[in-house]
Amino acid sequence: MQTDSKIDILQHIPVGFIRTDHNCKILKINPKAKTYLSIDENDSLQGQRLTDYIDNMQVLNRLYSFVKNGWKNISIQDIKIEDKFLNIEGRVIGDSYIINITDNTITSQALDRATQSLLIGQENEKRRISREIHDGIGQAISTVRLHLDFLNSKIETNELKADISRISHMISDIASDLRSLSHDLMPSTLVDFGLITAVTTLIRRVNQSQSIYVHFENDLSDKDIEYNYALNIYRIIQELINNSIKHAECKEIKIRLKIIDKLIVLEVSDDGKGSSKSEKSNGIGLYNIKNRLASLNGELKITTAKHKGFKALIKIPFIRLKPDTQP
Numbered sequence: 377m378q379t380d381s382k383i384d385i386l387q388h389i390p391v392g393f394i395r396t397d398h399n400c401k402i403l404k405i406n407p408k409a410k411t412y413l414s415i416d417e418n419d420s421l422q423g424q425r426l427t428d429y430i431d432n433m434q435v436l437n438r439l440y441s442f443v444k445n446g447w448k449n450i451s452i453q454d455i456k457i458e459d460k461f462l463n464i465e466g467r468v469i470g471d472s473y474i475i476n477i478t479d480n481t482i483t484s485q486a487l488d489r490a491t492q493s494l495l496i497g498q499e500n501e502k503r504r505i506s507r508e509i510h511d512g513i514g515q516a517i518s519t520v521r522l523h524l525d526f527l528n529s530k531i532e533t534n535e536l537k538a539d540i541s542r543i544s545h546m547i548s549d550i551a552s553d554l555r556s557l558s559h560d561l562m563p564s565t566l567v568d569f570g571l572i573t574a575v576t577t578l579i580r581r582v583n584q585s586q587s588i589y590v591h592f593e594n595d596l597s598d599k600d601i602e603y604n605y606a607l608n609i610y611r612i613i614q615e616l617i618n619n620s621i622k623h624a625e626c627k628e629i630k631i632r633l634k635i636i637d638k639l640i641v642l643e644v645s646d647d648g649k650g651s652s653k654s655e656k657s658n659g660i661g662l663y664n665i666k667n668r669l670a671s672l673n674g675e676l677k678i679t680t681a682k683h684k685g686f687k688a689l690i691k692i693p694f695i696r697l698k699p700d701t702q703p
């Protein structure tokens with residue numbers, strides 16, 4: 377009777393439960409697990425292999441690999457099946473294998489929303505610090521330099537004059553570093569002119585380094601895109617260019633920005649060393665890009681492989697601002 381009551385519990389718990397033997401044959405599966413894996417509830421599955429019922433390649437590959445490696449523990453977090461984010465965990469108990477599946481959708485979505493709010497907060501803070509540096513410290517240091525130059529004009533000893541002039545140059549370098557820092561935090565060109573001018577300025581700065589060449593193909597004008605879109609697209613382009621510089625060892629980066637069928641289409645690609653699937657899923661940069669896109673209902677598709685370059689294709693539903701340029 378004790379066994380019966382245990383079975384009853386499994387029928388009702390809000391956790392997927394699967395017990396298999398070491399050949400992956402299902403010994404027991406509860407209704408929740410069937411729902412999570414989109415298996416018909418009337419299918420008894422008794423004696424069938426679990427792997428026959430899983431069409432998510434990532435889960436399937438992990439299952440195969442741990443069967444092959446002698447049944448070690450598995451843990452797959454936040455895997456997306458249909459419209460749910462699932463956590464799948466398994467471990468050996470006695471002569472069978474127990475798999476639990478929990479639905480993490482609400483936590484995952486809440487995390488994405490929290491990240492989006494965090495990104496907005498960070499942008500506000502960046503704008504504040506950028507203004508502080510530009511208008512506060514930046515101005516102050518320029519004034520110091522002016523005073524120093526004035527002082528220098530009064531000095532007659534040549535040796536002292538040369539020393540002060542050297543200090544003045546050092547201050548000028550600091551002022552220029554501060555300007556760059558302020559610009560990285562929040563490009564004034566983006567605020568004052570718009571996306572295209574800001575991206576063009578960013579690209580010019582990269583091309584000045586003369587180690588990587590960035591091409592820019594563009595159909596849009598500054599006024600086409602409102603600030604919130606412009607800021608997010610600018611940050612995405614900035615991250616993708618930085619990634620190519622940091623990770624790709626490439627010679628060229630191509631950026632295309634177009635409007636196709638009421639979508640903003642952005643393509644950023646490089647001719648570098650590419651990336652494997654596992655490498656590219658670890659970073660925070662690409663995760664932030666996805667979150668920025670989620671807030672604009674946009675999507676990201678990455679095409680890359682070892683030695684095959686890296687391409688990010690982004691599509692964002694387009695809200696046209698200027699009626700006179702309506703397609």
Ligand SMILES: Nc1ncnc2c1ncn2[C@@H]1O[C@H](COP(=O)(O)OP(=O)(O)O)[C@@H](O)[C@H]1O
Pocket residue numbers: 619620622623624646648649650651655656657658659660661662663685686
């Ligand atoms: N253009 C690229 N070429 C090669 N690998 C890349 C490229 N962009 C991203 N990657 C890979 O994807 C990973 C994740 O990128 P990202 O999320 O931006 O994180 P981070 O730049 O902080 O490492 C990188 O660590 C790198 O392995």
Ligand SMILES: [Mg+2]
Pocket residue numbers: 615618619659661662
């Ligand atoms: Mg990055």
